Amino acid sequence: xxxxxxxxxxxxxxxxxxxxxxxxxxxxxxxxxxxxxxxxxxxxxxxxxxxxxxxxxxxxxxxxxxxxxxxxxxxxxxxxxxxxxxxxxxxxxxxxxxxxxxxxxxxxxxxxxxxxxxxxxxxxxxxxxxxxxxxxxxxxxxxxxxxxxxxxxxxxxxxxxxxxxxxxxxxxxxxxxxxxxxxxxxxxxxxxxxxxxxxxxxxxxxxxxxxxxxxxxxxxxxxxxxxxxxxxxxxxxxxxxxxxxxxxxxxxxxxxxxxxxxxxxxxxxxxxxxxxxxxxxxxxxxxxxxxxxxxxxxxxxxxxxxxxxxxxxxxxx
Amino acid sequence: xxxxxxxxxxxxxxxxxxxxxxxxxxxxxxxxxxxxxxxxxxxxxxxxxxxxxxxxxxxxxxxxxxxxxxxxxxxxxxxxxxxxxxxxxxxxxxxxxxxxxxxxxxxxxxxxxxxxxxxxxxxxxxxxxxxxxxxxxxxxxxxxxxxxxxxxxxxxxxxxxxxxxxxxxxxxxxxxxxxxxxxxxxxxxxxxxxxxxxxxxxxxxxxxxxxxxxxxxxxxxxxxxxxxxxxxxxxxxxxxxxxxxxxxxxxxxxxxxxxxxxxxxxxxxxxxxxxxxxxxxxxxxxxxxxxxxxxxxxxxxxxxxxxxxxxxxxxxxxxxxxxxxxxxxxxxxxxxxxxxxxxxxxxxxxxxxxxxxxxxxxxxxxxxxxxxxxxxxxxxxxxxxxxxxxxxxxxxxxxxxxxxxxxxxxxxxxxxxxxxxxxxxx
Numbered sequence: 001x002x003x004x005x006x007x008x009x010x011x012x013x014x015x016x017x018x019x020x021x022x023x024x025x026x027x028x029x030x031x032x033x034x035x036x037x038x039x040x041x042x043x044x045x046x047x048x049x050x051x052x053x054x055x056x057x058x059x060x061x062x063x064x065x066x067x068x069x070x071x072x073x074x075x076x077x078x079x080x081x082x083x084x085x086x087x088x089x090x091x092x093x094x095x096x097x098x099x100x101x102x103x104x105x106x107x108x109x110x111x112x113x114x115x116x117x118x119x120x121x122x123x124x125x126x127x128x129x130x131x132x133x134x135x136x137x138x139x140x141x142x143x144x145x146x147x148x149x150x151x152x153x154x155x156x157x158x159x160x161x162x163x164x165x166x167x168x169x170x171x172x173x174x175x176x177x178x179x180x181x182x183x184x185x186x187x188x189x190x191x192x193x194x195x196x197x198x199x200x201x202x203x204x205x206x207x208x209x210x211x212x213x214x215x216x217x218x219x220x221x222x223x224x225x226x227x228x229x230x231x232x233x234x235x236x237x238x239x240x241x242x243x244x245x246x247x248x249x250x251x252x253x254x255x256x257x258x259x260x261x262x263x264x265x266x267x268x269x270x271x272x273x274x275x276x277x278x279x280x281x282x283x284x285x286x287x288x289x290x291x292x293x294x295x296x297x298x299x300x301x302x303x304x305x306x307x308x309x310x311x312x313x314x315x316x317x
Numbered sequence: 318x319x320x321x322x323x324x325x326x327x328x329x330x331x332x333x334x335x336x337x338x339x340x341x342x343x344x345x346x347x348x349x350x351x352x353x354x355x356x357x358x359x360x361x362x363x364x365x366x367x368x369x370x371x372x373x374x375x376x377x378x379x380x381x382x383x384x385x386x387x388x389x390x391x392x393x394x395x396x397x398x399x400x401x402x403x404x405x406x407x408x409x410x411x412x413x414x415x416x417x418x419x420x421x422x423x424x425x426x427x428x429x430x431x432x433x434x435x436x437x438x439x440x441x442x443x444x445x446x447x448x449x450x451x452x453x454x455x456x457x458x459x460x461x462x463x464x465x466x467x468x469x470x471x472x473x474x475x476x477x478x479x480x481x482x483x484x485x486x487x488x489x490x491x492x493x494x495x496x497x498x499x500x501x502x503x504x505x506x507x508x509x510x511x512x513x514x515x516x517x518x519x520x521x522x523x524x525x526x527x528x529x530x531x532x533x534x535x536x537x538x539x540x541x542x543x544x545x546x547x548x549x550x551x552x553x554x555x556x557x558x559x560x561x562x563x564x565x566x567x568x569x570x571x572x573x574x575x576x577x578x579x580x581x582x583x584x585x586x587x588x589x590x591x592x593x594x595x596x597x598x599x600x601x602x603x604x605x606x607x608x609x610x611x612x613x614x615x616x617x618x619x620x621x622x623x624x625x626x627x628x629x630x631x632x633x634x635x636x637x638x639x640x641x642x643x644x645x646x647x648x649x650x651x652x653x654x655x656x657x658x659x660x661x662x663x664x665x666x667x668x669x670x671x672x673x674x675x676x677x678x679x680x681x682x683x684x685x686x687x688x689x690x691x692x693x694x695x696x697x698x699x700x701x702x703x704x705x706x707x708x709x710x711x712x713x714x715x716x717x718x719x720x721x722x723x724x725x726x727x728x729x730x731x732x733x734x735x736x737x738x739x740x741x742x743x
Contacts (some may be wrong), residue, residue, distance in 0.1 A: 007415035014408065077474075114499060116528065124503035126429060126454045128436070129462075140441040218407065219436045224429030225403050261408050265416070268397050268409075277371055280363025280398030 001009050002142070009145050011237060011261060016152045017213045017251035023159050023246060024206030024235045027071030030244035030305065031167055032199040033179035034092070038205060041087075042080040044226035046208025047215035048081030048114065048121050054216075055130040069133035073212045075133055082209050083110075088200045091195065107231060115223040126222025130215070152213055155248070159206055163246050166202075170278035174287020182254060218313050233260075238286075240294050242301025352390040356642065359406050359411030359424035359434065362398045368424060368634045369623075370449060371396055375422055376622055377639035384677040385684070387643050394639075399425045402441040406430040420553050420655045421445045421642045426631065426689050428453035428503050437461070440466055445656035445662075447642045449635035452504045454511075460707035468659050470704055472641070472697075474712035476507045481739045482714040482730065483552060484515035486577050490600070492549040494522040495577075497681040498539065498556035498563055501528040508579065518742045525549040529559050538564040540570060550575040557573040558585040559743040574598045586614050588719045598721045600727060604712040605688045615675055615698035627638040633698035639674055641665060641695060641702060647680075648687045666702050667692035700732065709734055 021043055028034040036042075040246040054072030059065025067075065072194055091102045114121045121127050135277035138144045178192045185192055216222040233256065240254020263286050275282070294301070358374055361367030378394045386392055397405035413419045422444050425431045431451040436459075439446040441632050448471040457475065459465050469650055487495055499505040505528070510537060513523050524546025528538045540563060543551065553560060555575060560582050569575070572605050574595055580603035588596060615636060619627040627633060641662060646653065646659035664670070665683065670692030673679040683693045695702060702710055713733050716728040730738070 003418060003679045005416040007412055010415070011408065014404065024619050118506065123457075123506050124429075124501070125453050125506065126432065126503075128432065128455055128459065130739075144441075144554060217437065218403070218433040220433045222429040222432070224401070227402075229402055230404075260405070261412070264397055264405070265412055266407060267396055276375075277362050277368050279396075280361070280400055283398065283400075284363065284371070 001029050002041065006142050006145070009142070009149050011258075013145065013149045013152055013217060014259045015218065015254045017210050018234065018237065018257055019250045020152075020156050020159050020213070021207050021210035022249040022253045023156075023163055024203045024210065025200055025234055025238050026203075026204065026243065026246060026249040027163055027166070027175075028203035029238065030249070031172065031179065032166065032175045032196060032203075034104050034196060034200055034203075035096055035100040035298030036203070037231065038087075038105070038110075039104035039231040040226040040228065041103070041107040041110040042204040042207040043211035043214070043230065043234075044085055044110055044114065044221070045080040045083045046076040046106075046211030047206065047221040047225065048076075048127060048211075050212035051130045051215045051221055052121070054133075058122065058127075059130050060119060061122055061127075063127075064129070069216075073092075073209070073216070076212035076215075077205045077208040080211065081205040082248030084201045084204030085197070086143045088197045092196050092200060104228070104231070107226070107228065109210050109250070111223050111226050112255065122222070124223055126220060126224070127215075128220050130219045132216060148217065151274075155209065155213070159209070160246055160250065167246070171195075171198075185228045201245070233257075236291050238301075239291065240301060242303040242305065244305030245301070245303045248301050248305075252301065255302075256287075256290075259290060261286070323548075325650055326716065328361045344456070346366075350393070350505075353393050354387055354390040355393050355395055355417050355419050356421040356423065356562040356646075357410065357414070357417060357419035358394050358396045359409045359422065359428045359430070360396065361401045361430075361686070362396065363400050364726050366630055367399075367401075369499060370426065370631050372623070372691050373619070373627070373632050373635040374449075374639040375620070377620075377636055380677040381643050381680050384680040388649075388653075389644045390651065393570050395419065399427075400592060401430065401432050403430050403433050407433050407437060410434045414438055414442045414444050416513065419444065420653065421447065421646060423635075423637070423638055423642060428455065429454075432456070432459075434466065435469055439468055439655070440464070442535050442655070444468065445645070445659045446582055447471070447638045449473060449638040452507065452633040455503075457707045457709055460709075464728055465708065466656070469636075469656060470662060472637040472660075472699060472702060472710055473631065475709050476504065477511055477739065478513035478604050478712055478735055479602055479712055480508055480515050480606075481742060482579050482716065482735070483512055483579065484519055484742070486600045486602065486716055487516065487550060487552070488552070489521045490575065492521060492575065493549045494524050494546065495550045495552050496543040496546055496548040497526040497552045497554070498529050498543055498567075500524065500556055500559065500581075501530050505529075505554050507579070512552060512554070515742055522548075524556065529555055529563055533562075535557070536566050537570075540566040540572070543567070543659065544570055544572055549573065549676045550577060552576075553578040553582060555579075557584045561587055561590045564595075568595055576600075577602070580604065583717065583724055585723055588723075593721070595721055598707075599715045599718060601713050601719075601724070601727075603717060612698055612700060618676060636675065637695075637697035637699050640697060644680070644683055644693065644695060645685075648683055649695075656672075664702060664733050665693045666695050666704060668694055668701065668703055670694040672696050694743070703732075 028036045050072050052063035053065050053067045053075040115124050182192050237252040237256045242248025263283050360371045362371050378392050397409035404707045428451040431448050446469050450473045499509040516523050527543050575597040578601045644665040645658045645661040648664050671686045672694045673683040675697045713732045714730045717724045
């Protein structure tokens with residue numbers, strides 16, 4: 001019983017961290033229509049930034065500043081934000097698939113940078129030696145995991161509240177206006193370039209927060225953590241949950257991550273011995289089917305965006 | 318007799334019947350054990366070369382069950398796919414530890430997956446982790462800092478052996494300067510760092526060390542920079558695909574045919590694609606070729622079971638990882654925890670212990686010795702495995718060169734030779 005609870009706590013922590021990332025992507029894609037194909041770059045910048053700032057010194061590597069943990073996490077978010085600002089200035093004039101391709105390229109470049117720059121992030125071996133905050137006091141058992149989950153949940157709820165407020169504000173209307181028709185928005189005196197950049201950086205800072213928490217939880221990050229698969233997973237969560245709906249983003253994260261892990265567990269338990277070796281492949285097929293099915297029959301996601309008419313100029317039908 | 322009594326009576330009959338049937342069934346099973354001990358495995362079964370590693374581990378479990386199981390119980394290996402994704406691998410490991418209650422975890426293959434499993438699952442959960450194939454030197458450093466709590470072991474000889482023997486070849490051939498081309502991953506970067514130090518210790522100049530990324534259409538830029546130092550020889554820490562491309566460019570640009578290569582290029586495909594006529598002055602190094610009967614018996618048993626030689630990466634290592642873990646479980650007795658099992662690893666890999674072979678009979682023999690309080694020297698598929706204080710293994714080494722048939726051996730270095738040579742470099 002305690003084992004089940006312990007596992008569920010672990011599962012919920014990872015799912016909540018991913019949910020924060022999906023919320024960040026939702027601001028970019030769901031609300032503003034920015035096709036960010038390089039989610040992992042900002043996620044990774046947050047993870048590496050946090051661990052470099054908060055870790056202990058390693059031979060021949062930058063970092064080990066041993067900053068107070070919240071500062072390190074903020075630093076990780078700032079790293080992601082700075083990266084997004086630079087990338088945004090260069091690429092945000094691009095639209096749709098062009099933006100997707102260029103951000104995807106940036107994510108691949110970021111992974112290669114981390115793989116090669118041994119002085120920066122430990123190279124392909126990854127960055128280790130990070131001490132989880134308060135570990136000395138709490139140990140690293142069940143109690144620690146519970147408290148860590150609570151912190152992540154609080155951060156997730158705060159992110160959610162922040163985004164709900166943001167989207168309901170006049171700024172949120174601007175985002176949707178730009179998403180739907182940029183020319184019309186400009187004709188009303190809005191400056192799309194600046195607003196797009198603001199949304200892109202804000203979303204990336206949230207992705208960086210998720211990355212920072214991820215690195216903290218594992219006390220380790222390596223280039224293997226920031227492969228394009230993660231971008232795909234986070235996108236799948238948003239598509240299934242419902243782009244443009246923050247509740248949908250959180251639901252999608254829990255559902256897809258749940259399906260991903262539960263299918264692995266169920267196959268390892270119930271599939272016949274001969275099929276055991278193929279469970280990985282079967283799992284890929286199952287998850288692919290779910291996503292394809294979703295796109296075919298419910299492309300708006302489980303919880304679709306609710307269109308809000310904030311100042312109705314016509315009578316409601 | 319009321320209805321309720323009747324019902325209870327019926328229920329009792331049914332349950333008695335169930336128990337009787339269960340007994341009959343279990344009595345019919347080959348190894349009549351009334352309990353099951355689970356061990357966990359997190360391996361990349363969705364990758365083509367990962368599947369045989371898992372099959373080999375399952376093969377060991379079958380052999381041990383044939384010999385009567387561990388501590389009087391049948392062993393069940395719960396296999397989870399890591400998908401070479403750290404998140405997935407860690408989650409699978411956590412599920413195995415928490416939901417299945419395993420005390421022994423086999424895996425993972427990639428260092429990038431094994432490491433977070435170690436730091437966030439097995440060390441906090443006090444579970445023995447035995448990896449067949451993770452080569453990163455980061456584990457050694459972590460162990461030196463005392464952060465593995467002695468719970469991590471691996472049967473894959475550290476890259477140090479390969480690097481040292483490569484440097485020895487350069488010295489024996491009288492090369493004064495060497496250029497290095499290495500694969501740009503954790504293995505390649507480790508190898509490059511280590512061998513550069515070894516060359517330096519032997520007084521050989523490293524003219525350049527160039528990283529080779531996978532899947533590039535051409536390596537002209539990298540090869541040119543390696544050529545620019547005009548080295549006596551070229552060291553290659555590459556895999557066949559990019560190795561073929563890089564060596565072709567190297568030779569066509571007039572690079573020397575004096576080459577030294579790691580075991581990853583020991584492939585007939587590489588030889589044929591480059592051309593044997595250009596490889597006459599090339600030497601290779603390898604680790605896993607011990608001169609003991611147990612290694613041959615592993616090959617024979619593997620061929621009998623799977624109908625082919627164990628040629629894939631990590632198979633002998635996977636076999637030994639699984640067998641040593643199970644022997645340690647046997648030594649630790651029933652319901653032992655991960656740290657108790659880890660403490661027994663030294664007892665089953667004791668160089669002064671009674672030698673046992675790597676098969677069902679060997680396991681049964683080991684059980685008797687251990688029950689009598691003795692120690693065992695496990696003679697495995699990779700030889701007489703012996704862990705150091707950090708859970709690392711050393712290994713015998715061979716120097717080889719390509720031949721018409723496949724490869725031929727030039728020199729064999731026993732475990733002692735290797736250890737002595739490495740010590741002489743320090």
